[in-house]
Amino acid sequence: MFTKPFNVKRNVFALILVVFLPIFPITGKSCLVNFPMQTPATTLAKLSKDVYSETPQGADGYNFIFSYIGVNGLKMSVYHKIISPYINEHWFDNYMTYPCYGYDLDDYIIAIRGTYTKNGFLNKTAINNLLADSSFVTGQPNTNFRQYISDGVRFLQNTTRWIITRQLSKPPYNYSYYEYNYDEHRPNQYMITLTGHSLGGAIADVLGRASGMRTVIFDAPGPADLYQYLDNELASIPKRLVDFYSRDFYSNYFGSSYVIRMYGDAVSLSGTHFTDHFNGYSFQPYGTFTYNPPSPFSKALIDQSPGKYALALHDMNALISQMLTNAGSVSGVVGGTKLVVGANYIVPGTVSWLKTTANTFTTPISLALSYLYQIIFFDPPPGESYEFIEDAGSPFIRSISLPLLNGVAQWSLSYLLNGTWSDYLTLTSMDEYFFADGVTGIRFIPLDSNGNQVINNNSFTYAITFSNIGNINGKLNTVSNLMPTLSAQITGESLNQNMRIWNISLSNSGSGAAIAAQINGLSIKQTSGTPCTPVKVSPVSFPVTVGDIVSQSSEGIQVAIDFTGCSSAVEFSITINYSSNGGGINGSNTSHVAPALTNIIGDINGDGVVDIKDLNMLNTHLNKPSTSAGDPFDINNDGVINALDARKLTTFCTYSRCAVHS
Amino acid sequence: MKKCFLYIMFLFWIIDIQSHAVVLSIDPLSQSVQLGSQVSFNLNIAGLGNGTALGTYDINIGFNHGMLDFPSISFGNQLDLYTLGDVQIVTPSNGTVEVYEVSLESVSDLNSLQSSSFTLATLTFQTLTLGMNSPITLSVNALGDASGYPILASLQNGSVSIIPVPEPELWNLMLLGGGLVGYQVKRKKAKMLSAG
Numbered sequence: 001m002f003t004k005p006f007n008v009k010r011n012v013f014a015l016i017l018v019v020f021l022p023i024f025p026i027t028g029k030s031c032l033v034n035f036p037m038q039t040p041a042t043t044l045a046k047l048s049k050d051v052y053s054e055t056p057q058g059a060d061g062y063n064f065i066f067s068y069i070g071v072n073g074l075k076m077s078v079y080h081k082i083i084s085p086y087i088n089e090h091w092f093d094n095y096m097t098y099p100c101y102g103y104d105l106d107d108y109i110i111a112i113r114g115t116y117t118k119n120g121f122l123n124k125t126a127i128n129n130l131l132a133d134s135s136f137v138t139g140q141p142n143t144n145f146r147q148y149i150s151d152g153v154r155f156l157q158n159t160t161r162w163i164i165t166r167q168l169s170k171p172p173y174n175y176s177y178y179e180y181n182y183d184e185h186r187p188n189q190y191m192i193t194l195t196g197h198s199l200g201g202a203i204a205d206v207l208g209r210a211s212g213m214r215t216v217i218f219d220a221p222g223p224a225d226l227y228q229y230l231d232n233e234l235a236s237i238p239k240r241l242v243d244f245y246s247r248d249f250y251s252n253y254f255g256s257s258y259v260i261r262m263y264g265d266a267v268s269l270s271g272t273h274f275t276d277h278f279n280g281y282s283f284q285p286y287g288t289f290t291y292n293p294p295s296p297f298s299k300a301l302i303d304q305s306p307g308k309y310a311l312a313l314h315d316m317n318a319l320i321s322q323m324l325t326n327a328g329s330v331s332g333v334v335g336g337t338k339l340v341v342g343a344n345y346i347v348p349g350t351v352s353w354l355k356t357t358a359n360t361f362t363t364p365i366s367l368a369l370s371y372l373y374q375i376i377f378f379d380p381p382p383g384e385s386y387e388f389i390e391d392a393g394s395p396f397i398r399s400i401s402l403p404l405l406n407g408v409a410q411w412s413l414s415y416l417l418n419g420t421w422s423d424y425l426t427l428t429s430m431d432e433y434f435f436a437d438g439v440t441g442i443r444f445i446p447l448d449s450n451g452n453q454v455i456n457n458n459s460f461t462y463a464i465t466f467s468n469i470g471n472i473n474g475k476l477n478t479v480s481n482l483m484p485t486l487s488a489q490i491t492g493e494s495l496n497q498n499m500r501i502w503n504i505s506l507s508n509s510g511s512g513a514a515i516a517a518q519i520n521g522l523s524i525k526q527t528s529g530t531p532c533t534p535v536k537v538s539p540v541s542f543p544v545t546v547g548d549i550v551s552q553s554s555e556g557i558q559v560a561i562d563f564t565g566c567s568s569a570v571e572f573s574i575t576i577n578y579s580s581n582g583g584g585i586n587g588s589n590t591s592h593v594a595p596a597l598t599n600i601i602g603d604i605n606g607d608g609v610v611d612i613k614d615l616n617m618l619n620t621h622l623n624k625p626s627t628s629a630g631d632p633f634d635i636n637n638d639g640v641i642n643a644l645d646a647r648k649l650t651t652f653c654t655y656s657r658c659a660v661h662s
Numbered sequence: 663m664k665k666c667f668l669y670i671m672f673l674f675w676i677i678d679i680q681s682h683a684v685v686l687s688i689d690p691l692s693q694s695v696q697l698g699s700q701v702s703f704n705l706n707i708a709g710l711g712n713g714t715a716l717g718t719y720d721i722n723i724g725f726n727h728g729m730l731d732f733p734s735i736s737f738g739n740q741l742d743l744y745t746l747g748d749v750q751i752v753t754p755s756n757g758t759v760e761v762y763e764v765s766l767e768s769v770s771d772l773n774s775l776q777s778s779s780f781t782l783a784t785l786t787f788q789t790l791t792l793g794m795n796s797p798i799t800l801s802v803n804a805l806g807d808a809s810g811y812p813i814l815a816s817l818q819n820g821s822v823s824i825i826p827v828p829e830p831e832l833w834n835l836m837l838l839g840g841g842l843v844g845y846q847v848k849r850k851k852a853k854m855l856s857a858g
Contacts, residue, residue, distance in 0.1 A: 615749060615764070622720065622762065623803055636810060642803060646749070646764045647718035648810030657746060657766040 039107055039193050041260060042323050044216045048197040049316045051077045051111040062109055068158070070151035072144060074203065075113035078159055083107055106190040108163055112152065112207075114198030114220075141226040148199075149233040152207050160238040163190060196220065197316050198267055205257060209274055210234040216258045219265045219314050222273035259288040261333065262322065264302035264313040269333060291322040291329040384455055385512060387479045388464075389416065389441035397439045398467035404429035408456060409449035412513055416441030423550045424513035426451065437467060443479075443512075451516050451548075453581030484549065485510030486517065488576040488589045491556065499537065500563055505556040506546050506578055514549040517580035519557060527592070529570030535562040542577075549580070602652035604632045609654040609661070618646055684709040684813055686721070686805070688798045688820025689781075695789060696827045701730070702786045703798055703820060705761065711778035716741060717769075717810060719782060720762040720803035726796045727757040729824055730787040740780040741765035743772070759785065760803070772808035787822075795821045 046059035056064040062079040069075045083105040141149070167190050194215040196204040201220025206227060208215030259275055261268035275288045293302060293313060302313070321327075390397070402411045412424045418438045426447070427433050442464070446454040491505040504522070508514045520543045524534050537560040549555045572593045579586035602610035604617045618633050621641045626634035635645040635652075655661055689704040705723065710716060718741075725732070732754045741763050742748045748767075753760040761783055765772060798820040805813045828836075 612766075619749065619751065619762075619764075643718040643720040643762060643764060644804050644806040644810045644812060646810075647806045647808075650717075650764060650766055651769060651809060653766075656768075 038214070039109060039191070039216075041216055041258070042320065044109065044111075044193065044195040045197075045218055045260070045316070045320045045323055047077075047079050047109050047111045048114075048195050048200065048218050049320060050079075051075060051113045051196070051200065052316075062107070068151075068155040070147070070155075072147050072151070074148045074151045074155075075200075076152065076155045076159070077111050077113070078162075079109040079111065081107050081109075106163075106167060108159075108190060108192045110156070110159060110192065110194050110204075110213075112194070112196035112200035112204045114196060114200035141229050145226065146230065146233050148203050149206055149230050152203050153210075153234060153237045156207055156211065157236065157238055160192070163192065198314065201259075202271070205259075205274060206230060206234070207237065208257060210237045211239060214256045216260065218259075218316065218319055219261050219268045220259065221267050221269075222259075222271035224272040224274045226271070227274075259333075260319070260323070260329075261288070261290050262313045262315075262319045263290050263293045263299055263334065264297065265319075267314050273333070287331060288333050289329045289331060290334050291319060292327045294318050294322055294327065384453075385443065385445045385479050387441070387443045389475055391475075392440075394440065395466040396437055397435055397442060398465045399432050399434045400427075400442055400444075400462065400464045401432040402427060402429055402444060402462045405446065405454075405456060407448055408446040408454050410447045410451070412445040412447055412453075412515060414443045414513075415439045416443075424548075435467075445512060445515075447515060453515055453585075479511075484508045484512045484514035484517075484551070484580060484585055486514055486549070486578055486580060486585055486587060488519070488578050490574065490576075490591055490593070500561045502559050502561065503556055504559055504576060505554045506549060507554040508549040508551055511551055513551060514580035514585060517546040517549050517555065517578065517585075518543040519546060520577040520579055520586075521575075522559060522577075523575045524561070525573045525575070527571045527573050529566070532563070532566035532570060534566060534572070535564075536560075537562050543579075546578075600652075602635060602649040610649065610652045610658070611654060611660045612658040613660060615646060615649055615653075615658055618649055622646070684714070684805075684815040685818060686800055686802065686815045687818035688723075688800065691818060691820045692795070692822070693820075694823040694825055697789050697792055697824050698827060700733075700786050700788055701822055701824075702784055703822075704784050705782045705800075706779065707782055707815070708779035709815075710776065713773060714813065715769075715772035715776040715808045716765075716782075716805070716813070717772060717808040718762075718764045718804065718806040720760065721782075721805070722758050722760050722801045722803060723785060724758050724797070724799035724801065725787065726793065729789065729791050729793045729796050730822070731790055732759045732785065733788050734786045735759070735761065735783050736786075737763060737783045738781045740776050740782075741767070741772075743767050743775050761785075762803075765808070767808075769808040789824045792824050792826055794823045796823070797821050 040060070043060040043062060047062060050056050050059055050064070051067075056067070056077055058064045058079055060081075062081040065078040065080050067075060067077040192213050194204040194208040194211075194213050195201070195217060197218045198220055201217030202223040204215050205217050205220060206223045207213070209227060210230075257274050259268065259273050273288060293299065297313065397415070400413070402413075409429055411427045411429065413427045413433065414424045415422050415435055416439060417436060421441075421443070424445075425433075427444070444462075446456045448454050485508065487507050487509065489505055489507070491503045504519060506514070506517050506519070508517075522536070522542065524536075526532070539557075539559065544557055546555045546557055573590050574593055575588055575590045577586075577588040600610060602614055604614040618635075618641065621633045622643065624641050626637075626639055626641055629637075631641070633641045633645060635648045638644070650658055653659075685706075685708045687706050687708070689706045693701065695701045705721065707716060707719075735752050737750050739745055742765065744767070746766070749762075749764040751760075751762040753762070763782070800817040800819055802815065802817070805815055807813050
């Protein structure tokens with residue numbers, strides 16, 4: 001009846017315990033195993049984030065060991081921590097205290113990187129990797145996804161081989177009387193957990209399912225539908241021992257799978273999770289938990305426009321924060337809009353995706369039933385400014401929501417309504433702007449929080465909805481000529497030499513708005529004549545804000561210069577420095593001012609010329625005394641303004657017969 | 663002897679000044695019109711030339727606004743030599759009309775092409791009531807040459823008499839009287855012929 005040889009020593013000890021324990025009950029502490037049942041989910045989340053880093057740091061005492069990176073971008077990192085539950089602990093009975101001898105637990109975490117993005121928002125590569133290439137919707141793994149799995153299997157083989165070799169090299173198990181272990185040469189226990197975020201989570205889920213390793217994944221799409229097609233790729237995956245005597249400590253958690261996600265995350269709603277297939281009587285622990293969204297998001301806000309925040313809520317930092325603060329979670333997959341992928345696979349009311357090639361849509365959604373209120377994500381390529389113009393007959397654009405990119409807090413937005421481009425308006429990132437009916441094009445420029453233009457070199461996605469039903473065709477362009485083109489000039493001046501007022505105009509001849517334009521400086525350099533020193537009266541310092549200048553318009557400021565002491569023969573060169581869009585646009589213009597630094601006799605209106613307009617102004621003051629010495633109407637300085645002044649003025653006219661020249 | 667010479671030279675100078683004096687005048691100086699008809703005056707200038715041309719003038723013309731009403735004016739063309747236009751402003755008020763004109767021609771053109779005497783403007787009045795020798799006065803706000811320097815000018819005012827329109831009976835008596843006078847003259851001539 002015993003499969004093992006009878007051991008007198010062990011059984012005598014057992015008999016002693018059975019006989020004497022009721023008489024001398026142990027009142028002390030025993031060496032209970034208090035290993036954590038699982039690696040904390042927050043730690044796994046941190047490591048799932050850490051694997052994105054190019055300089056991994058580990059987390060919560062888990063050290064980074066090494067990484068694999070496949071040719072198509074799959075990255076798998078191994079983290080390790082020794083868990084020693086008996087350190088500084090003792091057990092004791094009625095007679096004495098004994099040190100706790102036990103075995104450490106080597107906890108290995110294999111984290112798989114998801115879609116790599118530097119700016120925190122899903123970019124073009126990210127979306128392609130995550131959705132278009134992995135085909136979670138179609139349920140048919142494509143070449144890319146198969147490659148990811150093959151790489152993952154190979155990496156897992158190497159990793160488990162390394163782990164086992166490492167474990168075997170450790171000292172043998174420290175045998176103790178008081179624990180019922182049958183294998184005296186058992187190496188230290190270890191635990192392996194697969195984890196990952198997003199696409200990395202989905203790959204981890206497949207590998208975990210095939211190997212029997214525990215998996216905890218975050219905001220990951222469900223790969224369950226793909227699993228049945230991956231036999232070839234998974235054929236050589238290292239299988240975990242599942243018998244009760246396994247050296248793997250938590251063998252009873254074979255194939256356990258947890259999905260942790262954020263409320264509103266669209267990615268984790270796509271595909272089918274393994275947990276969806278389990279039932280309440282399953283042997284394996286499983287579960288899906290949805291954390292409440294962080295501020296400023298809310299469930300109500302997300303439910304109102306689920307597609308709008310779908311990708312923003314995919315951020316790993318936000319999820320970790322919510323987990324650490326116990327923001328609350330519910331069991332199951334709730335909240336958000338399912339992300340549906342595919343050129344001909346559109347479901348009304350869901351988020352869809354269009355691939356672009358050479359900035360032109362190659363896959364118009366011809367089979368869509370309706371685009372009403374349907375959010376479609378486009379992915380502009382890198383560039384300074386962006387433009388999307390629909391072909392004739394496409395549904396009108398109903399709204400737009402632009403992303404919160406790294407360094408981009410708001411956007412300058414113009415729209416094409418009934419054939420006319422609007423003035424630029426400012427749209428805060430992630431806000432949804434609703435258009436009037438008839439909008440068929442949009443242009444937008446990324447800005448920072450101060451309204452300055454950001455030269456964005458990263459691809460990104462943005463969302464638009466449509467107000468009516470129809471096929472969408474159009475062109476998505478990156479346009480550099482949406483930038484403003486500025487020039488500065490002195491457009492007018494008044495007469496007084498001791499307080500010459502110059503109107504300085506900044507003109508924007510470009511197609512884009514000049515944001516927060518300013519005059520940075522005005523330098524006056526004498527080029528001829530007896531030296532004199534003009535004084536800037538106002539403004540006394542620069543820069544001076546001019547403001548936003550829409551396309552094909554001008555804005556200006558006035559400056560006052562005191563030229564007292566400068567003769568009429570003096571000439572100056574005036575250089576005006578300007579900038580806009582946070583320094584993205586800057587330049588200078590130089591003009592020559594001469595010889596009219598002294599008053600132009602007869603130029604009553606100060607436009608730099610003497611003409612009939614000045615004469616007409618004088619005629620309204622006929623036969624009145626001059627108001628002061630140097631009265632511009634009193635041309636002959638005789639103290640009275642009369643016909644003699646008028647005739648004298650005509651002798652100073654710039655053009656024949658005092659004609660007006662534009 | 664020397665004093666005598668200076669005196670003679672002074673007289674020549676005075677004579678010279680007077681011969682080149684600029685005169686602003688109403689033309690005709692005096693006229694009589696019947697009530698109800700219009701009466702026109704020319705505003706003339708004379709004595710220009712020798713390097714002096716008129717560049718501008720601003721003159722008030724006074725009149726008895728009980729007798730006359732100012733309805734219209736027409737300007738001459740000597741300040742607008744090429745008829746390309748100049749600045750002309752007329753400001754009528756009770757008993758006065760201010761006439762102002764500024765030439766846009768060049769100084770050299772005015773000096774070389776402008777006549778020495780010409781009509782600045784012709785003013786036409788409507789007669790309102792009877793009156794005898796009602797003055798038409800001139801006063802100068804400014805009178806300037808081509809360069810805008812002032813010109814001194816003597817002024818010659820005018821006058822107008824507004825007489826009644828003759829009645830038809832009076833015309834008949836006049837015709838009768840005229841006939842009788844003619845008859846007497848004719849008879850006197852016949853007598854003289856028969857006597858001779």
